[in-house]
Amino acid sequence: MTEIVRCSLSEIVEDLAKLETDCIGLCIDQKIEELYPNFVQSLESKLSAKKKSVYRYSYKAEEENKSIQAFTSAVDFFISSGMHRKGHLVAIGGGITSDLAGFVASSLLRGVNWSVVPTTLLSMIDAAIGGKVGVNSQYGKNLIGSFHLPEKIYISTPFLETLDPLDLMSGKGELLKYAFLSQDIEQMIGNEKNFEEIIFACAQFKNDLVEKDFKETNLRMVLNLGHTFGHALEKVCQIPHGIAVFWGMYLKFELFSKGQEVEKLKNFARKIKFKVDDEFPWQNFSQKEKDDFYNYLARDKKKISASEIKIILPEEDVEQGRANGRVKIKSYPLKELKNRFEKIYEKYN
Numbered sequence: 018m019t020e021i022v023r024c025s026l027s028e029i030v031e032d033l034a035k036l037e038t039d040c041i042g043l044c045i046d047q048k049i050e051e052l053y054p055n056f057v058q059s060l061e062s063k064l065s066a067k068k069k070s071v072y073r074y075s076y077k078a079e080e081e082n083k084s085i086q087a088f089t090s091a092v093d094f095f096i097s098s099g100m101h102r103k104g105h106l107v108a109i110g111g112g113i114t115s116d117l118a119g120f121v122a123s124s125l126l127r128g129v130n131w132s133v134v135p136t137t138l139l140s141m142i143d144a145a146i147g148g149k150v151g152v153n154s155q156y157g158k159n160l161i162g163s164f165h166l167p168e169k170i171y172i173s174t175p176f177l178e179t180l181d182p183l184d185l186m187s188g189k190g191e192l193l194k195y196a197f198l199s200q201d202i203e204q205m206i207g208n209e210k211n212f213e214e215i216i217f218a219c220a221q222f223k224n225d226l227v228e229k230d231f232k233e234t235n236l237r238m239v240l241n242l243g244h245t246f247g248h249a250l251e252k253v254c255q256i257p258h259g260i261a262v263f264w265g266m267y268l269k270f271e272l273f274s275k276g277q278e279v280e281k282l283k284n285f286a287r288k289i290k291f292k293v294d295d296e297f298p299w300q301n302f303s304q305k306e307k308d309d310f311y312n313y314l315a316r317d318k319k320k321i322s323a324s325e326i327k328i329i330l331p332e333e334d335v336e337q338g339r340a341n342g343r344v345k346i347k348s349y350p351l352k353e354l355k356n357r358f359e360k361i362y363e364k365y366n
């Protein structure tokens with residue numbers, strides 16, 4: 018099982034130096050190399066001082082470069098460098114880097130152990146956790162991959178200081194789903210607890226869930242809250258993933274919830290300074306955009322038949338109106354989703 022460690026940059030160096038291997042592969046986002054040269058240098062010096070061979074693969078972390086070509090290039094690099102089966106791979110970067118590096122670790126020499134140093138908010142609370150690793154195919158995102166759990170995940174929030182504001186916002190959008198899945202996280206956000214503690218609680222929540230349902234048969238599906246509509250909005254509106262997930266939740270609550278979820282979501286958003294624009298992404302959709310939106314919904318991975326898709330809704334404790342960590346999963350005919358969306362569309366135009 019994966020251990021999640023909350024630590025400073027220097028503690029990451031100290032801990033990695035204790036790994037019981039003489040060979041460490043680093044798969045590191047080039048931007049981190051540029052922004053944190055002292056961290057990278059001290060990590061390499063410390064590992065070398067502990068008589069470990071260090072092989073560093075610099076990776077240009079871009080979605081187009083999360084490819085089978087980049088995978089082959091990284092695998093070839095580590096094999097030709099002399100990496101062996103008892104070696105340990107360390108991914109340092111955001112979700113793109115950990116997806117690629119984890120896939121490399123899952124197949125290099127039939128699998129080597131690995132750990133992650135997530136450097137974006139989205140990767141700290143989601144992408145680095147759970148062992149789903151892979152690359153994109155020419156036919157779509159994340160279609161080639163496997164499951165391979167990292168040994169450790171080092172959460173070090175000083176990395177967030179250099180993050181682009183849009184990437185930070187994207188991470189916050191994804192983070193807000195946890196408020197509807199865990200009563201503890203709901204309270205932490207409501208009480209405006211220290212943000213680092215909230216990040217750690219979200220990471221731990223996902224990690225615990227993964228432990229119970231490694232291959233996403235049932236329980237783990239709750240993590241997809243907001244993603245059915247989110248993925249479709251991400252594609253049609255070309256907005257970052259976590260921001261699309263936020264609007265995906267918003268839209269879902271508008272379409273399916275009788276309760277106060279929309280107001281709650283807006284309130285939580287304000288608490289963590291996630292900016293909610295006055296304009297909704299689906300406002301002023303042209304007919305073509307609407308058709309594209311429906312087509313993406315129809316292609317969703319959670320579709321259960323040609324004409325029905327699964328919708329994930331959070332359950333609440335009736336008396337307290339609070340997240341109880343459970344969701345109900347209901348299937349709806351696509352036609353009904355369209356009808357409901359048309360009504361909301363009218364409301365916002």
Ligand SMILES: NC(=O)c1ccc[n+]([C@@H]2O[C@H](COP(=O)([O-])OP(=O)(O)OC[C@H]3O[C@@H](n4cnc5c(N)ncnc54)[C@H](O)[C@@H]3O)[C@@H](O)[C@H]2O)c1
Nearest residue numbers: 048078111112113114136137139140143144149176179180
């Ligand atoms: N495996 C999973 O379970 C899972 C879950 C969610 C998302 N993902 C994947 O994660 C990816 C998105 O992850 P992401 O949002 O972390 O993106 P990312 O890795 O692309 O990072 C976003 C940008 O921030 C830069 N960056 C990284 N750390 C930085 C730092 N500390 N300071 C400044 N810049 C920094 C990167 O170079 C990149 O330009 C997608 O490919 C998605 O498919 C995977």
